[in-house]
Structure formats: structure tokens, C-alpha cells
Amino acid sequence: MLLIECPWCGSREEPEFHYGGQAHVARPADPSALSDADWAAYVFLRDNPKGVFAERWCHSAGCRRWFNVLRDTVSHRVLAVYRMGETPPEAPR
């Protein structure tokens, strides 16, 4: 069971959180200008790395805030936690 550090509430058990998948996927400013393929890429294509992954979580049972997490998808280790809008820190190690 993951232990996730909410940037506001502190460390809480995974069931308090809601997973949001890949972080830093900006919604296109003008979708109508995109080709079907580019739009499909935004809607459906997400990174799925084996290793360090920048992902979003929401502390839905707590402060209800979305935030970003750098996590290793092999070791499950949480490497960093940072707020929405902040740029991902360099992954430690």
C-alpha cells in the first residue's frame, strides 16, 4: 500500500487519494485547430514509462487538492511531491 505525501495534509494512506495518471498534459488551447490524429493523441495517448513517472494524484478524502508526484513505477518509491503548476524537480538518485 502506497504512502503518499500530500503537499498540504502530509503522509496519508493510498486509499485517501484518487489517481490522475500522467502529469503535465496541457489541454490544447484551440482543439478545433487540431487534426483528428493530434486530438486523439491528446485524449488517448499517455506516457507509460518503466521507471520515473510524473503523475497526478488528488487527495480526495482530505483537502481535495490535485498535485503532482514523481514516482518510480518499478520500486513504487515516491521520489518527489510538488504542487500543480510547479515544474517537476530533478528525480533524486
Add this chain to the structure above:
Amino acid sequence: MRYSIWSLARNALSHHADWPRQWRSPDPKLAYDVIIVGGGGHGLATAYYLAKEHGITNVAVLEKGWLGGGNTGRNTTIVRSNYLFDESAALYELSLKLWEGLSRDLNYNVMLSQRGVLNLAHSLQDVRAGRRRAEANRLNGIDSDWLDTAGVARVCPILNTSLSLRYPVMGSTFQPRGGTARHDAVAWGYARAADARGVDIIQNCEVTGIRRDGSGAVTGVETTRGVIGAKKVGIVTAGHTSVLAEMAGIRLPIQSHPLQALVSEPIKPVLDQVIMSGAIHVYVSQSDKGELVIGAGIDSYNSYAQRGSFHVLEHQTAALVELFPIFARLRMMRTWAGIVDTCPDASPILSTTSVPGLYINGGWGTGGFKATPGSGFVFAHTIARDAPHPVNAPFSLDRFTTGALIDEHGAAAVAH
């Protein structure tokens, strides 16, 4: 050597000293017509049907570890074909038909046990969805009935069909031809049969890169055992589809998640069907060894560790004990997890790609085992003809661009 009661008797006399290898362990050749990356059930089946149906025998299956060590050896062995949409029904029914002749075809007993599969309904919504699916199956020629609560109780008397259940059982779909099979035997049977037709099965050989020529077409793969040339490469690496595709610069609509399962200590036979409940998240069957084999939904987060969160097991066990109150004192003996590659529409990808000579078979989510024979059959066709078989044409990658998704979420809340 053909397996039979006679060969068994003969070998008993020699204390089983003369059994031949079930498959060779060859060194990789310099090049092959086709390389299949991934020595799981789907990959081995693909190689087998390439040889059997298309006469392509200069084929290698590259496995980074041991045959069937991925999801083939980690699933809960459920086999069924009662999917909602025509496209899915055609694919899974083709598969089930192949299952029914597989032991004989492979001369290897995969222990297919058609004990019947029930998908329980716990709400009016479930009832509507279940009925819709059962009716669609019937018109698609798939055996599938709708049972009311009394009918469920008749088929599975130990199931808690009382109103005391938090979400009472309001009915169920029932596919009598559904059931289970022995997962390891499927990999081994296909491996042995493919090997007999000349396919090279190469274990402990991890693919680390995909080679392409100036035109972008595939020319071979880089592996931990050197570079191996190939005109065509098929990626069949459930749990690592994205990683392999990325080697060829392809991004896929796939996310990888842990899926956990567990077994009880063996007990005398008490459960004669496969019982699945999407609404309260558990499914269970009893193996020939007597263990209750239990699974549920996936863990929420992306992962490549074959490891999940404990609370998921607690929830599915709570659901199990509610559905089967007499199981309460039985004990969980072993747990494990696999990595499942999920697609946005809960349907697989069986497709050619933008890279000439590269083909992808993946994204089966939690339900790939049941599709093993059919998946191999149509994927072999796709590779041999460089064009999809009519059955897997709808499962091409371009569906995400056109929007022609095959969204089985509704029908496959637990897609097993």
C-alpha cells in the same frame, strides 16, 4: 514423441528416463522471417499458427525470462466469450471454438473445464446490461442465458442469493461453455507444438532495441544475446507493450497497472462454476487441485512491479465472504500480481503499425488469457498477410483516431 496412454506406459517402464525435450533450446540464428517478441501464451500461439496456418516456419520467439512467466502464468484462467459488442464477440468466440479443440490439436491436455461462467447482476442497471449482453450473444450465436435470482440459486446453491446481501443478486448472465483452463499447460503446449513445426523458442533473451532501415522498415532486433535480423517483428509482450513499442518510436493508448489474485488452501470440491461480480468486485472459481482462485479489479496506479496494494485484496475478500458466507473460515494461501496493459476502451490492440514490418498485439487489460488461441490465430494472419484478419480489423490502432472505439467497460466492468 506423441503423448498418449501408450507413450506414458512405455516411459513408466523406463522410469520416465526417455521423455524427449518438449522444446529445443537453440541458439538464435542470424536472421528469421518473423520474430515474435514475448514467449507468453499469445506469442507462442502466434508462432504456432504462423507455422500451421501460413507455412511460415523460419520463426523465432524471444522471451526475456522463462516461457509463460508473464501474465500467462499469473492469471485466474477464466475462459469465456460472452462479450457485448459484435466485434468482441467474434474475436472471443473464435477463441473459444479453438479452445474446444486445443488439447487434441496440440496433443497436450490444457485441462479446459467448461463448467459455466456466471456474471452476477446486483442492480437494475446490471440487470439491463446483463440482459442486453445475453441477447446480443444469443443473436451472435454464442451460448448465453439470462438467469433470474432463483435460477442463480439453482445453478450455484452455495451463493448468497438472499436479500441480506448489501447488493442482492438480481440475476446473472450464464455461459455454459465458459470455464477455466490450466494456464501453464497452454504456454507449454503451444511451445511444444510450435517447436515441432520448426519454430525456434529462445528463452533468457531480452529485446533491447528494434532495428529499422532508412525507409523506417523493421530489419531486426537487438537482444541480450546479440542482434537478430528479421523481416517482420510482432510485439506480444503483455505488461511491457509500451516499453517495446517505444523502441520503435510508437506511442500507444496503453497504461500498465498491477492486477492481483490469490488462492485459498485446497478443499474438497464445493464450487462448480466460475462466479464473477463486477459490481462488488470479485470473481472466483475452484481449481482442479481444490484451491479457490480469486481475483478482482486492478490497482489504480501505473506500475511495472508485479506487486499490488493489500487493501485491494481485503476488499475483494470481503466481497467474496459476502457472496459465499461458508468461505469465511477458509484461508488465503498465496497471493501474486501481474502487470496488465489497459486500453481506454477495455479492448485490445491487434494491429499493423506505422512502422513497416512491425505488428502489435497488446492492451488486453485483465482479460487476455481467454483470448490466447484466437489472438494468436488472427495475429499470425495479420503478420503473414501484412493486413488484419477480418476478425481483428476493428481492433486496429486507428480506431482511436476515428473514434470507432469498442467500449466494453459497460459489459466488462470486470473484464475477465
Add this chain to the structure above:
Amino acid sequence: MDTPLEMGPEMGPGGPGGRWENPLLALELDMAAASGPLVTLSCAPPRAAINLRATEGLLPEIERTYGVRPSTTPNTWTASADGSRIALWLGPHEWLLLAPEGTAPSVEAAIRDARANDGWLGVCDVSHNYTTLMLRGRRARLVLSKGCALDLHPRGPWRPGTCAQTTLARTRVLLRVTDDPDAIELWVRNSFARYTVAWLLDAMTGIAHEPGDF
């Protein structure tokens, strides 16, 4: 009728009818029966509750109108001297303001007027959104630890003055550790109240009286 369409401040949540029906009425006897010297479960009296969203720059004015300076330290609460007004931290820029029953509209109006057109201010009466329970006694924390993953050890982080939004069994709760470390207030959404109380009663079975191993 012309704007504003808001309820006038004179109208308390009880309204002229003034009836406040506790959804746990049916369970109050059970709660009394399950309680004992080691732990008691009871309903807390109704209070006005207001969800506040404000930037930190607004807090001085909030304090002036409401009487309590909401804490910007996560997981804590602050109170007026007489304890009639309590501000619980819910999240960044979000608090739950408690006040005597019936005063929600006036408090809400007062805060709005303080910064009528501040775009970041949000005030919402949620007096009726929650049911409040009080779990009190030496075993209060033990009972919670059967279904709550927080470190509820008396020397853990959850001391008087703290509050936490978390999960208890299969629902979300807001826990407030009162000035008495063994008296913990539970806030649950009304529709979950019966589930939570039934679960707590079950978890309390046998342990309110005997000191045995539970």
C-alpha cells in the same frame, strides 16, 4: 420579489418552523446502550457551519467579522475564547467555520459584505450538510483505530487542536481532536451518518465496559 434572492439574516437554519430533525434519532438509544465508562458515543448538538474560501490576505478581515483567525497550518483548528466559534482547516484557502446554531446566514452575509466583490472569496452555508458525533473516553482512539489508518497514538501527531479529513471504515470523515485528547468529534455527511454510527457501535461492542483484550 427582487434580488438578492438570499435568505435574510434573520432566518436561522431552523427557520420560522425551527424544526431540526436528527437523522440519528432512531439510534440514540443504541448509542447510550453501547456506551460505558471506557468510551461513549453521542450526537453533538447542531451548529452553524460555513465553508469558507479565501486568500490569506483576507484573513484579517475574516477575523474581524467572524471573531476567529482561521489557521493557515494544515490539520489544525482555532477557536474563540468561549469556544462558540471554531475555524477548522480543510485545505489551502479553505476552512470550515463553526458558529452557534442559526447564525449561518448572518455570519455568511457579514463575511460577504467584508469583501463584497473579492473574486477569490467563497462562502457557503453547510450547516445541514453534516452530522456531528462525539466519541469520548479512554478507548475512543482504539475504536477509531479499527477503521482509521491515522497514527492515533496519544503521543502521535493528533493532539488537541488538530483536525483531519480522512477515512473511517468505508466513509470519509472530518475528525476534530477537542481540548480533551480523548474526546474526538466526527463530522460525516448526513447520508452516511447511520452507517458510521452503526459501524462505531459494532466496533464498540463489548469494550465500553470491560478492560479485556480487544
Add this chain to the structure above:
Amino acid sequence: MTGRTQDFRLPKGGVIDRSRSIRFRFNGQWMGGYSGDTLASALLANGVHLVGRSMKYHRPRGIMAAGAEDPGALVQRGLHDEPARTDPDWRATQTALVDGLEVATIGAWPSLERDMGAAMGLASRVMGAGFYYKIMHGSRWMWEHVQEPLIRRAAGFGDCPDEPDPDVYDHRHVHCEVLVVGAGPAGLAAAVAAARSGARVILAEQDERFGGNLLGRRRAIDGQDGVDWAAAMEARLRASPDVRLLPRTTVVGYYDTNYLVALERVTDHLGLGPAAPGRPRQRLWHIRAKRVVLATGAHERPLVFGDNDRPGIMLAGAAQTYLRRWAVLPGRDVVLFTNNDRAYEAALDLHAAGATVRAIVDSREAPGAAMPAAARAAGIRVMTGCVVGGTSGTRRVTGASIMKRSTHGRAVPYALDALPCDLLLVSGGLSPVVHLFSQSGGKLRYDPDRVAFVPDRSAQALGNAGACNGTFDLAGCLSEGAAAGAEAVRLAGFDPGAARTSFAVDEPDASAVAPLWWARPAEGHEHAWGQPFVDFQNDTTAHDIRQAVREGFESVEHVKRYTLTGFGTDQGKTANINAIGILAEALGRPIPEVGTTTFRPPYTPVTFAAMAGRDRGEYLDPARLTAIHDRHVALGAMFEDVGQWKRPWYYPRPGETMHQAVARECRAAREAVGVLDASTLGKIDIQGPDAAEFLNRVYTNAWSKLEIGRVRYGVMCREDGMVFDDGTTARIDDTRYLMTTTTGNAAAVLDHLEDYLQTEWPDLRVRLTSVTEQWATVSIAGPKAGILMGRLASGQDLSPAAFPFMTWRPAIVAGLHARVFRISFTGELQYEINVPWHQGGALWDAVMCAGVGLGITPYGTETMHVLRAEKGFIIVGQETDGTQTPLDLGMDWIVSKKKPDFIGQRSLTRPDTARADRKQLVGLLPKNKRLVFPEGSQIVETGASRRPPPVPMLGFVTSAYWSPALDSGFALALVAGGRGRIGDTVAVALPSGEQAAVICDPVMLDREGARRDGHAA
């Protein structure tokens, strides 16, 4: 019946309470034991070795070990008058003896002594590895009807209870600085070293007693007897306020971020009857530890040789434990077979206890010095360079055949000597219990000197101490434990003070060991001396492993799966290492290259009910209730589960069928006035200057121009363009709106909105607050709703004329402050009255009173569905399944063409979503008006379903009801190109055959909408 006496119990000694004797029944025979016994020690005290039969060949099996690792001694545990409390597959070595306990052998018929199943033994020669895969593939019929049923019947162990379990199970969450797993010498030393620091320490021990091996060995620590030392340490720990001692608690799983799960057996040792009210039978601990010290000890390995599975063949250390801890003499005529010095002590102890030790058979040419010398001094014959090649006896071992080892290690295939014995002790060396370490992600390393896998790199905040770390000597265990305990508290941020790490111990040097994986007879004689078992539960032999290798199974995982080694209830605790050794020899590779298998949780089995804890019955999932729930119950409502909510489905009157009740409720709403509890709809308070812009982006239609006091219907899509949710939103004031969502989607919609607000549009000044339970909502509908409203809100003109459709206003209703909405989901004149939640009941009562004389009738969700369907209103989740766009549902009117962008807009123009032949929402009228199609029925062209499958399907029925208003069955359906086929006749394919139906407009009642203002059409 006469019971057995405890002939093999020594007159004194042992850590048992002789003042408390216990009676129990084994296979119907009464026997005696003492408090402190396990079932195994009590059986041995009564001279019982034969306990069970093996799974495959039904060979007689006895008690081999004294703990969790025992592979064979499994029983059915229970009381015959307590059918609900019987437990299958219980390990005799871990079953606390309780008065009146009844245990029975499993899988033997008709009796343990004469088991017909033993006939399988004859087939053993045929049934090599992979037996099942190689036959029974010829005929599907034979397989399905004969062979598989036989296999299934033969398989399995104990019996499942046939009644629900009455016991209670508990969960507990706890945090600590240091968790010590195992209370042997190392664990006790670690806990004591950690305890003095003020850090919170938990010491978990699977046994009911602390002390581990000290309970079964003759040892002194600092001049104090080992048992007393353990008791002293326990007492000291009890005295420290920050220590929690958990005996009878097995740590079964080690998960990410030092999250461990432990099963405590709270009452199993007190008997099988009901415990005190609320007292759990078992408790599952969920532990978050800053640091973990693993002191889980080691398991002794059996040796692999011919017929090494007979009852009376026992691990040397286990025999020692039975002797010293339980004062039981497991045999009188003893042979020891070992590959290490350590085991000599067992022979010496038994000798000292009065047993005859015929010989110590040592596979090594050159054993260590001290132990053999001590044995010889005691007059025991030591045979070096020898092995036990085979054994005799059926239900109990009667003799051992000793063979010389040739230079290349194979056994010379004739008996050098045949020694009679009733107890054959075996020891293949020690295997550290690295299960939890491995589960934690730690890597293992093979240590050739210790002949064992030991912890290498660890992946989590833990330390290893004692035998589980490969440190087998007592002094080492103690100092390593103390050091690990001190280190743990230091790393947890506490000061351990001066930790004592050296202890005075008297213990012989017995470290020497040499690998012996299989006492394999010379070529050609391998089968002459019986079966060399490796896995004693699944009857896997060394031959099976070598056969697997011959057949190409070279990976250790392949061999395990092909031969089923390690898949028993013991999970291979004694089998796996020997299997790896034999495999390595067969492959001619060193063990490190072969590698080890993965250790998966749980360490020992965990009761399902303990996993579930309290999440059973009504607690499986919360039932959400409205403020008016009790009124519905009093009215005899039937309830429907909608998400977690309990909603009134219909209100049958005595003797009414559902159909009759719903028809009555429908008529009331169409002809008089009906009342519905609509409190479950999700409600979201939206505030901020950018609220309108926000609504523009999340809904498909335009919101900028909605005036204060007005209400508008909206549909939301996801980015894929498919309908996600719908509902009305009202403008409260210039910067404030109230959104309603569907009951089932409320939480999902709020998450969806917060997601976009916080992630995509943080610049928008908008605040969302869920107020679903701030309001109770009572909805009245029908031609007489106006009159009723007048009665409820006297002095205020809420008539349709003064209070236009799709507006809201505050009002005093029944003396309560209310927000009244003029919206209609029924097509009738309808008012939705919202009052503060805690007044919902009062409002309901008032409505029911005021409605007297107007035919006021409560109606449930079923009637609501009929009424809205007659008007062609969709229900998300019923007319939609996540694959419908608003256009598919005929909602072009609500999809803005002008807005630059809204969530999902771009997807609507993709080739497939723009197709003209997509399934579209239509109405459907059966030719036979009496018919109500089953929802979910498929629609085909007339006659199509008579042709062979696959039959092309046009679409399906999403909703179908009986309409009193239309006096006909009717349906809503999704049909390919449906809107272009209005008037066409199609067929609904039912199992009984096709039924004709006509496609029509989804709105079937009051198209002009006169009713919604109270003018009954």
C-alpha cells in the same frame, strides 16, 4: 471407548502446565494432553506419528517439524456439535490444544490406517511429472464427464464448512518506530535494546510463547537457563510502557513503505465455542513501522533419500524441541542422518533422555571436531561418509539402510548396515527464514559456507538479526539482535542509550556443514531404494525434478510449476531449497546461477474473514439514506440501490403487485399529484466571477446569458465527446450558481470539475462546494401540484402564471425556508422544494397532510422512470452507456455551435462520431400494445433473427415500461440511423421469437408541453 495414555511424556520437564490436563479426540479416539501442548506434541506424547496421507499417492505421513514449516500433518479441526466452526487444512504443529478439540485426518478413506487412496501409490510409477498434460486430451467427452470429475474428487484436502461462520474478526491500524518480527533470542534482544529509548516498539511472535529456539534447546545465557532468560526478557518488556507485545501473531506480509500485515489469533487457543460478545476470533494488524527488525529464525531442511517420508522420520531440531519444550520422547530407537554438526546435539539430547541412539549417519567424510567427539564419548556410533539410502516400515519407520558414499558422492547401492529404529532424525542444514525480507523487495545471496540463501541488499528500512540473517550461533544471535534493535531506534530518531551487545553463552561449536541435496544411489540403482521425496505435500520426488529437466524445463519456476514443488499449503518451506539443489546438480550449474524462487505473501495462510474484518453484511458498503428515509420505510416502500443510495423504488399497498403499484403511482401523478423524494440528486454550489465561463466550458450549451433566478438544463461530455452527466443548473446571484447532477454521478462530476479547475484552468476564479446533503428535496408533480403548492406556501403566489417554468425562487413552504424550482422531469406541473436537510422530514409530512383530498401519492424511481420516458427524457446510464454523443440522443438543440470550445466538442467531428448511421435515440411502440419488452432486448430487421447467426442487430431497448397514460407498453431505444426511420416497423428479438414494433419519436406524451403548466391536455 478407552483413551490413549501419554506413554511418551517424560515424567518431568517441559514448558507445559501439567496441572491443567486437556482431553481431545483424534479420529474418534480420546487422548490426553496438557495446557501448553500443540496438537502435534500431544499426539506424539500419545505415541501417534501417523497423522495424515499425502495428496497424490496417499502415502502415510507423520509429524516432521515443530512449527510453520511442517509439510504433512494437516487435519480437519472442529467440534462435532459446531458445524459452522470447522476448519480444514489445519497444521497440527501450530494448532493449540483446547479441551474437547476434535481433529480428523483429511483425505483418507475409509480410515487413516486403511486408506483406499493408497492404491494411487501403485500408479505412482506412471504418474510422473506432467502426467495430466500427456493424456486425456483425446476425447473431450471423456475428459469432461469422466476424467476431470475424478481428478477433482481426488484433489483437495479438508472440507469447507457448510454453514456461515458466526465468529467476529477485527482490524487494527497501528504505527510504531520499531517493529521486531520474531521473539527468539535475536528478537528478544532487539526488542529489549529498543525498548529503553522511549520509541514505540512492537514485538510480534507467531508462537504463543516467547523464546523461540531457547524453548527447545539446553542453553544458558549469562548463567541463566535459556527458558528463564526469555521469561525475564518478556517480563522486562511488559514493564516498558512503549512496548506492545503480540504473541500468537504472525507477520504474514511485508509491503511497500514498511507496511506490514500481521494476523493475531485472539481466541483460537481458548476453544472453539463463541467468544465474549464483540471479542474477535482473530485480528488483522495493519502496521506502519519506521524501522523493522526481522528476527524470523531458520528452518531445518530434511534430507532427500529413498522413502524419506515415513511417519517417524523427523527433523532433528524438531525432535529436540518436542523433547525439551513439551517433555515428549518422539521415539525410543533413534538413528540420526545429518550433513552438519549442529544436529548431533539432538542425538545427544535424546540419548540423555533415555532413548537408544543406534547411530549418527554423517554424509561427510570429515565432520567437525567437538560434536562427533561428544557423541562418541556418549557411546554413540558415528558413521562418516555414509548416508541413509532407504527405509523400511509402512505406518511408522522401522529401519534405515545405511550406505557408503562413493568418491563422487553417490551412494554405493548396497546396505552397509540396516539399523532398526522407530525414529529417524534428519538434518540437511538450516535455511534462514528470508520470506519477509524477500517480500520487502530485498535481494538474496547464496552463501556456500552456510549452504543457504541469506539476505543481501535490502530495499526498505529494515535490519536482519539472528538465524534469518545466517547467524546460527546463539551468542551471535543475541549480539546481532541487540545491535539491530539499537540501530533501529537510532535511525528512527531516538537514543537507545548504551546498548549491551555481548552475552555470555555456553554452546558447542557446531557450525560445520556440507551440502547434501540428494543421497542419490549410484547410476542404475536410483529406483531400487524407494522414492526420494522433495515436496512431502505434493509428493514431488527428486526423479520428477530430473525428469522435468530432461523435458526442457530448466528455469526453477518451470520446474516448480511442472512438478508442483512448493505449491502446497506449506508453500515449500522445507522443499524449495532441496529442489533448487537437485535442479542445480541436474543442470550442472552452481546454485547462484539457478537462483531462488520468489517468496509471496502470506508467510502462513490468513483467514478470509480476517481479511474482511468488519466489512461484512451492512458494512460491506455504506448505504446512503435521505432525511426522509424513515417515512418511506413506514409507507412500506421497496427500495432500489442507486450507487450507494437507497431510493424508494415503488410503494406497494397490501396485495399490490409492482405493476399495479407503479400504474397507480403513474396515474396519480398524471391525474392528481404525486410526491417524490429527490434529495439524492447531487448538488454543487458554484461561486466566483468566472462561474458562467466555467459552465460554458463544461456544459455543451451556452450559459453566459442565464439570468438570476432562472434555471437551465445542461449536458456534460468527457473529452471523447460521449455524454457523461446531465442536470439543471440555477443562477442564484450574479456570481453564484447551483448545479444538480445525477444521483450516481455526483462524486464523479465534482471530481471532474475540480480536476479541470485545478489542473487546466487555475486562472478561473471559481469555487466548488458539494451541498448535496445541505438540502432535502421534495418534488411534487401533477395537475393538482399547483393547488398543493398554494396550500403549502399560503400568501405567496407560486402559480404557474406568476412563477414561470425553468425559474426558481426562495419561499416559505410549510413554514420552512425553501428554495422552490419550477422544473419538470415528468412533463407535469412540478415544483422541486428544497429545504435544509434536517427539515426534510417535516416538509414531507407537511406535503402529505396538505395533499389530503388531492389524491397525493408518493411515487418511487420506477414511476419517475415511466413518467420521464413518456416524455422522452433520458437517464444517463440507462439511455447512455458511455458510447453516446449528445447528438446520438437527439440533443442537437443543446450543443452550441457558437461556443469556441467545450469539453468534448472536438471529438464530435471525428469520422466515427459524425457518422449518420450511428445508433440514435428513438421511441418504440409494440404492435401488441400489451407487451412491455425486456430492457436490453435487441432490435433487428423483421425476420432477421430466424436466419442463422450472427444476426445483424440494429440496436437495443434502453427503457421499457407499461404506460397507463398511453394504455400501452412502450420503450425508448437506440437504433442505427433511427431518427431517419420513424414509422418503420422493426422486430424485437426475444428468446421466444420476434415481436413487431414501430419506431416513433421519443416524446410520446403532450408534445406541445401544455401539461407542465398545469393544463392537462
